[in-house]
Amino acid sequence: MRIGTWNVNSLRVRLPHLLEWLETDPVDVVGLQEIKMQDEQFPHEALRAAGWNAVSNGQKTYNGVAILSRQAIEDVVLDIPGFEDPQKRVIAATVGGVRVICVYVVNGQAVGSEKYEYKMRWLSALHAYVTSEAAQHEKLAVVGDYNIAPAPEDTHDPEVWEGGILCSDAERAHYRELLDVGLVDCLALNPPEGETRFTWWDYRQAAFRRNMGLRIDHVLASKALAATLSECQIHLEPRRRERPSDHAPVSASF
DNA sequence: ATGGCCGAGCGCCTCGGA
Numbered sequence: 484m485r486i487g488t489w490n491v492n493s494l495r496v497r498l499p500h501l502l503e504w505l506e507t508d509p510v511d512v513v514g515l516q517e518i519k520m521q522d523e524q525f526p527h528e529a530l531r532a533a534g535w536n537a538v539s540n541g542q543k544t545y546n547g548v549a550i551l552s553r554q555a556i557e558d559v560v561l562d563i564p565g566f567e568d569p570q571k572r573v574i575a576a577t578v579g580g581v582r583v584i585c586v587y588v589v590n591g592q593a594v595g596s597e598k599y600e601y602k603m604r605w606l607s608a609l610h611a612y613v614t615s616e617a618a619q620h621e622k623l624a625v626v627g628d629y630n631i632a633p634a635p636e637d638t639h640d641p642e643v644w645e646g647g648i649l650c651s652d653a654e655r656a657h658y659r660e661l662l663d664v665g666l667v668d669c670l671a672l673n674p675p676e677g678e679t680r681f682t683w684w685d686y687r688q689a690a691f692r693r694n695m696g697l698r699i700d701h702v703l704a705s706k707a708l709a710a711t712l713s714e715c716q717i718h719l720e721p722r723r724r725e726r727p728s729d730h731a732p733v734s735a736s737f
Numbered sequence: 738a739t740g741g742c743c744g745a746g747c748g749c750c751t752c753g754g755a
Contacts (some may be wrong), residue, residue, distance in 0.1 A: 493744055519745070544745055590755060630755070649755060683755070687744035
């Protein structure tokens with residue numbers, strides 16, 4: 484099974500890119516982030532016509548997540564149970580015996596800001612949720628836009644990024660805590676062969692062409708699942724298109 | 738050209754993104 488993740492930055496704008504990518508690359512399940520639309524607007528028909536089932540947890544303008552699968556989608560849970568949050572950032576479902584949690588982690592804006600404090604609280608709640616899910620599902624994948632670059636080499640310029648937002652010690656401690664639940668960072672374990680380790684590039688300053696990026700989109704897999712990990716990919720084709728998302732899709736094969 | 742982004746909305750500026 485190949486499991487993917489992609490922050491599409493508006494599904495309305497990116498639907499043609501998504502359909503083309505799904506046709507080109509043999510993923511079986513994919514988590515989407517920043518769909519930026521309500522569930523009523525979700526393009527179920529276009530996806531179904533292309534052979535995809537989908538469940539979404541959407542909201543207007545901001546955030547919004549979804550899971551797409553060729554196989555049947557079961558046991559859907561929205562949000563982090565027990566954590567009060569108006570922002571739609573989490574959706575979970577079971578596909579082919581694998582529990583998949585799709586997350587759009589809070590950005591946090593600046594270290595020490597109000598949004599950063601929200602990010603800290605949010606990550607604590609995610610940790611509790613993932614701990615509980617890991618206890619119930621041997622095969623678990625937690626995929627998404629984590630808005631955390633786990634290590635200095637996950638930024639194009641540590642001089643600029645170290646200690647700042649996405650790279651602070653507290654954010655990285657939260658990330659390690661998730662791994663300590665018994666999850667493996669698939670891209671870090673099995674880096675794809677190719678020109679980059681990054682998954683996001685700013686729209687400004689020709690950052691993609693110059694490979695000035697960050698590795699912030701991750702596929703985390705439970706040890707039982709990671710034991711069968713064969714290949715990871717960062718799909719650069721969609722990032723090269725006209726009017727791209729600023730994130731590239733990432734996938735891991737099990 | 739060493740750079741000056743992009744999506745959304747009660748839109749023509751502001752917010753949020755990372």
